[in-house]
Amino acid sequence: MSGDDHRISIWFFIGALLAVYGVLITGAGVWNVYYPSGLPQALAHLHAAIWWGGLLMLLGAIYCYKYWPTRGKKP
Amino acid sequence: MTSPICLLAAASTHVLTMAPVDLVIVVLYFALVLGIGFYLKRFSTTGEDFFMAGREMTAWIAGLSFISANLGSLETMGYAAATYQYGILVGHAYWIAAIPAILFLALVMLPFYYICRTHSVPGYLKLRYGEEARALSAISFAVMTILMSGINMYSMAVIMKVILGWDIHFSIWVSSLTVALYVMAGGLRSAIFNEVLQFFLIWLGSLIVPVLGLIEAGGWNGMVERIARNFPGQDFTHMWRTTGAFADNPMGIHWTGIVLGWGLAISFGYWCTDFLIIQRVMAARDLRSAQLGTVIGGFFKMMVPLIVILPGLLGRAVLPFTLVSEPEALATGAHSYNEVLPLMMARYCGPGLLGLGVTALIAGFMSGMAGNVSAFATVWTYDIYRPLIRKSASDAHYVRMGRWCTMLGVFVSIATAYLVMHFSSIIVYAQVIFVIFVVPMFGTVLLGMLWKRTTPAAGFWGLLAGMIVSFLLFLWVKLEPSAVRYVAFSPQASDMADNIYRAMWTLVANVGVTVLVTLVTRPKPEKELVGLVYGLTEIPSHGHWPLLQRPGFWAAVVGVLFVILNIIFW
Numbered sequence: 218m219s220g221d222d223h224r225i226s227i228w229f230f231i232g233a234l235l236a237v238y239g240v241l242i243t244g245a246g247v248w249n250v251y252y253p254s255g256l257p258q259a260l261a262h263l264h265a266a267i268w269w270g271g272l273l274m275l276l277g278a279i280y281c282y283k284y285w286p287t288r289g290k291k292p
Numbered sequence: 293m294t295s296p297i298c299l300l301a302a303a304s305t306h307v308l309t310m311a312p313v314d315l316v317i318v319v320l321y322f323a324l325v326l327g328i329g330f331y332l333k334r335f336s337t338t339g340e341d342f343f344m345a346g347r348e349m350t351a352w353i354a355g356l357s358f359i360s361a362n363l364g365s366l367e368t369m370g371y372a373a374a375t376y377q378y379g380i381l382v383g384h385a386y387w388i389a390a391i392p393a394i395l396f397l398a399l400v401m402l403p404f405y406y407i408c409r410t411h412s413v414p415g416y417l418k419l420r421y422g423e424e425a426r427a428l429s430a431i432s433f434a435v436m437t438i439l440m441s442g443i444n445m446y447s448m449a450v451i452m453k454v455i456l457g458w459d460i461h462f463s464i465w466v467s468s469l470t471v472a473l474y475v476m477a478g479g480l481r482s483a484i485f486n487e488v489l490q491f492f493l494i495w496l497g498s499l500i501v502p503v504l505g506l507i508e509a510g511g512w513n514g515m516v517e518r519i520a521r522n523f524p525g526q527d528f529t530h531m532w533r534t535t536g537a538f539a540d541n542p543m544g545i546h547w548t549g550i551v552l553g554w555g556l557a558i559s560f561g562y563w564c565t566d567f568l569i570i571q572r573v574m575a576a577r578d579l580r581s582a583q584l585g586t587v588i589g590g591f592f593k594m595m596v597p598l599i600v601i602l603p604g605l606l607g608r609a610v611l612p613f614t615l616v617s618e619p620e621a622l623a624t625g626a627h628s629y630n631e632v633l634p635l636m637m638a639r640y641c642g643p644g645l646l647g648l649g650v651t652a653l654i655a656g657f658m659s660g661m662a663g664n665v666s667a668f669a670t671v672w673t674y675d676i677y678r679p680l681i682r683k684s685a686s687d688a689h690y691v692r693m694g695r696w697c698t699m700l701g702v703f704v705s706i707a708t709a710y711l712v713m714h715f716s717s718i719i720v721y722a723q724v725i726f727v728i729f730v731v732p733m734f735g736t737v738l739l740g741m742l743w744k745r746t747t748p749a750a751g752f753w754g755l756l757a758g759m760i761v762s763f764l765l766f767l768w769v770k771l772e773p774s775a776v777r778y779v780a781f782s783p784q785a786s787d788m789a790d791n792i793y794r795a796m797w798t799l800v801a802n803v804g805v806t807v808l809v810t811l812v813t814r815p816k817p818e819k820e821l822v823g824l825v826y827g828l829t830e831i832p833s834h835g836h837w838p839l840l841q842r843p844g845f846w847a848a849v850v851g852v853l854f855v856i857l858n859i860i861f862w
Contacts, residue, residue, distance in 0.1 A: 224335065227328075227353065227485040231492050234324055238317060238648060245313045245644030254311065259610075259639045260504050266644045269500055276496075 232280025239274030314647030329474025329482040339687045342479035343670045345575040355588030358572040360487035364660030373629040375604025379528030383601045388555040391854045393563035398586035413567040414675040420740040421751030430675035432729045441664040442708020448657040455634040472702035483662040490655035497652025498599035504640040505606035518609035538782035545789040553792035557799040561731035568667040583843035607632040668701040732758025735802035744825045747813040754806025761801035
């Protein structure tokens, strides 16, 4: 294969998606604290969306940083 | 998992309701997988790029893709449902029926696949036995792949209808065309990269249910106590203890069937010879990466019960109502076993998390379908089109053929899905077809790799005999149901047990005929078997690598973990 020296790593794509998902899910979790959806949900007091979304954001940020395209890494 | 038709008929209202943020999460996923496919198109110009991903994948990418292609959402939902029904016994599908075979593939069989530089498993059979064995295996693989793909596509659409209320036609066309576009654009590289992405989504979208479930149930011990309290007198939490007699467990199976039928015939047939799976690790950049990738895949396969078996068990512990079989659900309006996973998602996942969970289900479906489509394109182009239809054409011609037959494969799968919609009994035969086509491959390939005396005629006739015996046994039980006592050793055997024992007999017939024909026919000269057979192939040593980078070391670690887990959950 030729011309792939500047290929973006798959790990970067994964990091970017997880980071965006993290923001969306954490945001939905915070919104749900102030404006509950009204649907019955077990363990709602644990606010799982906030900490799970936070975990996704953290993972996404680590992958984005480590595999940022200009760092020249590829799988 | 029982027929999706029953599931559809039982669905009066859908189980989950998605918020706008959930839809945004799903749409973003579709956009990214398509984006990755079109981004990678520029790197897939040669046959080696398109069909083998340039053979440059690292161990981690090959390994995660290897396991992701296996992790279909139907399997996830189906095994969670079966766990609710039969208990932790179903977990054998992930341990005894997977790990020994995966480690065997990594350490024993993969070197031969890799060293001979073949493009596919039928391609190996061509080199080892000749054109007849290749044609038989390639055509049966292509038929099975398309059929399975269509069945999965339709079943997935039904699931989306039941849990989300989505239109069946919409689900079929949108998801399958998305897969077709990204595989057509970037070939195997695109399929593999997206499978790695899907691996993350499947795990991160599914893991929240068991985490919250265990918190609610009070940990593992709390869950076991709740199950014992809710369902007294039944054992749902031991894997081997109830398998000493056929009547002691709801599956109607003996431990010998689990070990020989499930753990040997079905498992080794699937993991060691199903090209859909093996193609991923054959795309690794060197043999060591391919072997390490397989071991990595084995480790994650061993962990899958966390997101499949545990939610099924937790359903027994925390759901305030009892799930029932499909016919009973149809009659009473209650929820069926098949709904346990979406019910658990609905129980714990609010807006945002629900979108992630649904994306995990869709990702599971798409990874499985991409596996089917990319393997079909390779086998069609290299093992059917090139040898049987157009022998000498340019590499660019075969790449074009690969792209178009990717789309063609998807359209035939869609047509199969619509066929299944009208003839639902096809679904019941999916596992039967799998045993007929895949199990005999194992004996044929293994004997070909390890016994240089095995002859080309024996390879073909052994394969054919295994397929015929499997079909005849199925027909026997179908026409005379009481015959199950001979095939599966017990009149109480469930369909699952019948399938498992039939696989065992299929392998016996396959190996028996291969050995017998070998003894009366002429073997190939040894010089034609170099690089294909044990004793005539130089297997590279990994001895100069540090211990932590050797496949054998990590295979031993996974093997020890496998034994420990079986003892813990005995």
